[in-house]
Amino acid sequence: MVQIQSEVSLASATGPEQKKVISRKSTLDEDVDHGAETDLHRSLSTRHLTMIALGSAIGMGLWLGSGTSLQKGGPAALVIGYVLSGTMVWAVSQSIGEMAVLYPLPSAFVQWAQIFIDPAVAFTLGWAYWIQYFITVANELQGFVTTLNFWTDKVPTPAAIIIAWAIIVFINVWAVRFFGEVEVCSSAIKFFWIIVVIISLIVISAGGSPGEGPIGFRYWNIAPFTNGFKGFLSVLPICIFAMSGSENIALVAAETSQPRTAVPKAVNSIWLRLSLFYILGSLAVTINVDPQNPDLFGNSGSNASPFVLAYKSAGLMPLAHMMNAVIMISVLSTGSISAYAGARTLMGLAHINMAPKIFGRADDDGRPWAGVLSTLIIGGGISFLNVSSSGAEVFTWFSNLTSLFVLFGWGIICLSHIRMRYAWVAQGRPLSSLAWRSRWFPFSAYWGLVWCVVLMGLEFYLSVWPLHEASSVSNFFANYVSVVAVIVIYAAAKLFYRTPFWIEGTKVDLDSMRRFYRTDTGAGRPTRDKKWRLSNMLSALVD
Template sequence: MDAHGSAPAYETSSSKEKHLEPQGGWTSSDLDHGAETDLHRSLSTRHLTMIALGSSIGMGLWLGSGTSLSDAGPASLFLGYILSGSVIWAVSHSIGEMAVMYPLPSAFTQWTSIFIDKSMAFSLGWAYWFSYWITIANELQGVVTVLSFWTTAVPTAAWISIFWVVIVLINVVAVKFFGEVEVAASTIKFGWIFVVIISCIVISAGGAPAEGPIGFRYWNEDAFINGFKGFLSVMPTCIFAMSGSENAALVAAETDNPRKAVPRAVGSIWIRLSLFYVLGSLMITITVSPMDPNLFGGSGVNASPFVIAYRNAGLAPLAHIMNAVIFISVLSTGSISGYAGSRTLMGLTHLNMAPKIFGKADKQGRPLAGLFVTLLIGGGLSYLNVSNSGATVFTWFSNLTSLFTLFGWGTICLSNLRMRYAWKVQGRSVEDLPWRSWAYPYGAIWGLFWCVILIIAEFYLSLWPLGGSPNAKDFFANYVSVVAIVVLYIGARCYYRGPWWVDARTIDLDAQRRFYVDAHDVETRPERKGPLGLVRKAADMVFD
């Protein structure tokens, strides 16, 4: 320790043990492996980087953008993704600072408990868990929409049942297997986006066999459909499309070396934002008319604006490949939502906010109880799609998830601001942080500001819905997430009582911190053999 009582970011094992003894029950072994958890550190930098790059790319971008395009127009869709992208970029930098030093099972829930307040942590943790099984339900109903492109002969309930089982198997086989599936899915999505960008530019320029030059025709015709309210209406879809980006914080607890893996994941965020969301949405606006009846929620079966672009251009093979990539994306997002939901329950258990059974994992590091209940509720909820249209169910679920997500993102930014404040008032130097974001504090402030503004904006849109008059049904269908958060928070406040804020001067900054023995920590990985080993080695060369 220095004169101010702070611990250096890297300590020898002997000094680390001496430092930890006064904390009461925490040992160097505990902190080195994720204190008081049964999780294994079986994922690598490659897993975390690829999960950060592609795990959230699912139904929101590939399918939901169609509804937003028809409701709000090309300019609103493009600007909506830019604004949402700037928010998640800021959130990711806040996550980076905390995930390196505090790689905990439910990450943001436990950070909130440490730096803000137990009541806020309670409402955040349960709200996030709700959003994860809602996302599973949404992605499963998205499978039905995607597969209807090829056939409508199979009953909706049958498709849901089949791929519900697939998502369950991905999560329960092994954590390592889950990581490899996500790497494969992210690699496919990441590689395909280059094809999408190049081919859509060619289509817009008039190089497709069935369609002449388009350019910015649709922007010139009606860039902002339904004006400002139309722009607000795209925000839930944009937020839903990016929700899950913060899951890299959860994966950090099961990563070999968070100090190496997390900064790389944060550093790659701009690639996903620019390629997938910003350029991806721009490609939609220059190739697909907002009036196309086949857009998601319309009368056709193409649904995805990307598929429609290829179909209209006479590029049927690319349309089929695009639909297959969307199918993989939807399954991937559903799978990681099951993973994240079970880890969130584990973190709540460690805070004594959930039944103890959810805090345990088996010998392979799988929190089976948490997986079971998350996947059971998410899969069961997806059967709403049997009696309602896919677009209607998507709108319900995306509105619910986007508001939960905004609450979570805002709390993450606030936790980062509080962590730095506690660090400062306790006389510690920022040089002792294992990793520092160059965007602090402006990034955290930017993210928190827009999360609050967008929650208020969604209140306006829920009260005065697009194309309708105020009514209780639409208001609660769109804004019930906030109602749930408020109820959870008030209930927790009544139970925990105490001050509204944790006193920054009393926060124990070391109890749940991971100490790095060596500033040059490296991951230890088994030798990879066979054809799969060659592929994994190549991935390591690219992302390490």
């Protein structure tokens, strides 16, 4: 059998400016993929990639945030908000898929921005996303307190936070493979239970419970929008926060053994599953729960999940307790994934010399200790804001902060994809030589980018003229401080790097941080499986 030798320059774990040469001898029949190597281990499979990305987006935002959204905007606003968010997740996933196959890097979209747009944008995105991750850790810890209070209020809030924080720490400091298995198990529980929820709530609404007769669309008929257009706008940040996390697939790709096969399969199924779960789940809860229920999360009572209240009102307390247990598992899972993602974001920043070098190192088991501990310690610390404020107030504040960071991140991901395609063509490379191509480009990328800009503008309006509150400087900064932070960080980074608005297409470095695949050699034929192109929508439903 013919032997070949491949010598390539790779970006090392300490930064792209330091190169190392790896020589590999293999047969033509063997997989000789190479490139995009770091200290992280490629110990996760397609199963881990898909389940982690899905699981990270099903957490407190759906189970608890739907209550706040229902109370502020009404049933129609909640469902429409998730429909819009679902289309944006689809658009972002398409952009991620194409770039993550070629560039499976530790902080993914941060490093993509550095390659295709501008170092100042990458610096801003990286630190903004890291802030978003540790805020999400804090928010999920707060969610643990809320779910625990459904059973007992005897446990002091600080003690409950410490218990949840210790569990998340344990999951993240164990081996990466253990983290992956924990997330697969918790995601499987969420998927099974949300199917149970959708079916059971439809049965309850039709009158199949001992608690009350048929409900139908009673609450939709009374008030589909409880606070008009402004109420609808107030729902959007919570919907965006709820569906955020699906982009973590880009981070996990760096620790996947076969990103070329794993990433396309994941991105083509994630958006569809999330949309179905969120849209059907929100529809099921809106036909069963009164937006004016005082015990609803965000109202004046016990601040319970709307899903728990639906079972409680129906006289199905065993299901209410099971629902609350699943919510507790969900918030711990999402908190764990956020700590994981925050550590990888810091690692990627260190690799492009935008964070201290210590964050760029991992131990022999592939754990970036400095990033993990920093994210967990800061996230755990700010979670204690819940001690002196109500859970719903803290949740609303945190979700507003993180949703704007997420919109900025989603927009930059779509813009990076647009710039990558532009640079690829500008340098005379055929699109058929891409390892995987999104069939929806450029529509998907522009759809995601435009909606991110529009929603950030609408949130500016809501921050200046908030719902049920007078306009004030304090209210504005409380709701829009994320965007202010992004502008300040970007301006400082631009002054430091003194680079053009963006890198010219012909000067974009398309290869130094790229992963090369065996079939890249030769005539540059498409490497995408055409059968997958024709059947991806159907297989996404059954895989």
